[in-house]
Amino acid sequence: MKTLLRPAVTLFLLFSGLTGIIYPLLVTGIGNLMFPQQVAGSLLKVGDKWVGSSLIGQPFTDPKYFWGRPSATAPYPYNALASGGSNLGPLNPMLQEVITARIKVLREVDPDNSRPIPIDLVTASASGLDPHISPAAAEYQVSRIARWRKLAPATVQNLVQQFIEPPQWRVFGESRVNVLRLNLALDQM
Numbered sequence: 525m526k527t528l529l530r531p532a533v534t535l536f537l538l539f540s541g542l543t544g545i546i547y548p549l550l551v552t553g554i555g556n557l558m559f560p561q562q563v564a565g566s567l568l569k570v571g572d573k574w575v576g577s578s579l580i581g582q583p584f585t586d587p588k589y590f591w592g593r594p595s596a597t598a599p600y601p602y603n604a605l606a607s608g609g610s611n612l613g614p615l616n617p618m619l620q621e622v623i624t625a626r627i628k629v630l631r632e633v634d635p636d637n638s639r640p641i642p643i644d645l646v647t648a649s650a651s652g653l654d655p656h657i658s659p660a661a662a663e664y665q666v667s668r669i670a671r672w673r674k675l676a677p678a679t680v681q682n683l684v685q686q687f688i689e690p691p692q693w694r695v696f697g698e699s700r701v702n703v704l705r706l707n708l709a710l711d712q713m
Contacts, residue, residue, distance in 0.1 A: 570708060580604055581655045582704050587633045588672040589710065590665050592657055592703040594626060596648035609650045623647065634668040656700035659688050669710070683709060 555563045566578045576582050581592045583601040595601035596610035612619035626646040631637075642661040648654075662684045670677040687706045691697045 568704060568708065570711075575708065576704050577655075578702055578704055579655055580653050582707075584703065584707060587668055589707045590657070590662060590669060590701075590703050591645065593644050593654045593661075594622075594646065594648045596652040602653055604653060607651045607653050609652060610648055634665075634671075637664070637667055639664055655702055655704060656689075657703055659684070659699055659701055662687075662701045662706065673710070673713075675713070679713070680710075683713070 552563070561567075568575050568578055581595060581602045583595070584591050595603075596608070597603040597606040599606075610619070610622075612622070623646045627641055630641055630645060642658055642664055644658050645661045645664065663681070666677055666680045666684060669675070670680045673680075684701065684706065687701050687709065689700050689702065691699060
């Protein structure tokens with residue numbers, strides 16, 4: 525019995541130390557050396573105040589800011605602990621009601637804008653935390669932002685163009701705009 529138990533306990537302790545202590549410390553150390561900003565959560569700071577992460581959406585509702593994708597998290601928007609979609613299918617009447625309400629809000633806050641509303645301004649992402657919108661969604665909001673901030677639409681449009689990120693490694697996904705970074709730049713104008 526001792527001949528079977530001793531190697532089993534020894535291997536258990538060895539692999540527990542290796543995979544539970546040494547490997548996590550090694551990976552964390554390499555990450556801190558090579559990607560310090562990402563390891564820290566991609567947090568953004570203005571002055572001496574942390575304002576959010578570029579990886580998690582923020583609830584902008586003031587008309588003078590760009591709005592991100594709606595969030596389906598509860599009990600409050602962009603709650604990282606409740607990440608997940610609404611699970612409402614395309615034929616679900618509740619989804620239609622939510623989208624109709626979001627369209628109504630967008631039309632009320634910018635009644636002169638008759639352009640089609642981009643889908644990502646009225647539907648939540650799968651995680652409910654998406655920090656990005658499409659360039660079309662950002663451009664849709666330019667006239668409202670310009671009016672509320674008393675800026676020339678071309679000025680706001682140029683700012684949007686500066687913040688369009690290409691697809692991942694120029695291959696995967698679509699071009700996108702990080703809403704928090706764009707709004708921080710807007711505040712600096």
